[in-house]
Amino acid sequence: MADASIIPAGITGMFDLLSPVAPGWGANLLRGLVRSLQIAFGAFGMGLIIGTFGAYAKLYGGPIARDLAAIYTTLVRAIPELVMIILLYYAGTDLINRILEGMGYQRVDISGLVAGIVVLGFVQGAYATEVLRGAIKAIPQGEIEAARAYGMPPTLMMRRITLPAMLPHALPGLANLWLISTKDTALLAVVGFSELTLETRQAAGATKAYMTFYLAAGALYLLITLFSSVILEWVERRARRGMPSVKEAH
């Protein structure tokens, strides 16, 4: 060590710290990454489901459904996500347990993974509602009318016409939501869920190699985004296959 110059020593030290085997903390980071991705997928998926219902409620619902959807999107989008997460995470699990106890059941331990998905999914759902509502409104209404004129029941129409027809309009917004979802998982660090950011903080705190670990975490987040962009681009190209390119029309 003493002979070697400072920089190579620093780099070898960095690799040692990031190594996935025992003395290194790489395995912890990767475990955090997997957890983050699980949460991001789950939350995004849940957001899509809530968003679909929310958009339908806002566009086609009766007065009560419309009002409920409006209250939901307004509140969730007004409150800072961090506050929302802390509120739902602690208050939500507490509420469920109180209800269970009230009904004479045992308290349950709600897994951090499920709670994280539900909390972030609830937030995502509000934004997805607005993205999908706008996309459905962008469908030429004649196509919806044609589906009605040919006797399609509502659920079939949703599955065969409305959702695929709105997809090209929704994808840019949904791609944003997906990327936000991957990064919002970091907020769960504050409630003690061991996702990528918390694992990074622990590794950095234990070794004092803050720069190394936070740069590594940043690189992992960047990789998620780059990989997502490739997939999203492919999905969008596929969804738009019936539409002439915007450039040609320009």
Added chain:
Amino acid sequence: MTASVAVAADPLQPGVPEQAEAIHIENLHKRFGALEVLKGVSMSAKDGDVVAMIGGSGSGKSTFLRCINFLENPTSGVIRINGEDVKMVSDGHGGQVPANRRQIERIRSRLGMVFQNFNLWQHMTLIQNVIEVPVHVLGMKRDEAMAIGEQLLERVGLSAKRDVYPAYMSGGQQQRGAIARALAIQPRVMLFDEPTSALDPELVGEVLKVIADLAKEGRTMLLVTHEMKFAREVASHVMYLHNGIVEEEGPPEQLFGSPKSERLKQFIRTVS
């Protein structure tokens, strides 16, 4: 459900010998707020009839057509399709809505609607558009629907466009494709809502030719149109609507040859 001869007749065979009544409408009213668009219109079409509805814009002819498959809910009146009376209930705001969604869906799936703006589904290729309703609404096997769909595309001269998306087709091609989509459900009645109004003049002919061929083979059709010459050629019965009522109706020779009403005379003069 009121069963009758009309239901028993094979809906797949245009021009069945009994000449059963395919559409029967009595005293249809339609009100949009304070505006009464239809003020009691009645009509009847037997199998094989080609009924043309003409009239100026705002006469209510398109609204009338859209009431037949309940794209608009009529405010009052009797609608009987395939011998089946459509049951309506009050919507609580002075209008009425169909009592039974499934009945409406069943009736709609036997009426082949062709729209002014084609309304093909843009996310599907032409053949996918044509087989969509047979496969997913009527429960036909995919292979069978494909075979029928390909025949229909050939008939409207679009076999080459089979796998093309509507956005890459001309207006005339899209409308012929939309006619194939309507025929694919083996409709009891074809409904045409100004099928050539959105087309460039040079594309009108190809669409009219397809419609004329359908009339010739005895298809039951209801046609809202601005093409007077065409209406005179293909229709077996013409109705002239003005301000929501039938001002005059009859066989085309009589209506166009010796119109009685002053308004109709004037209308024929202005459009021809």
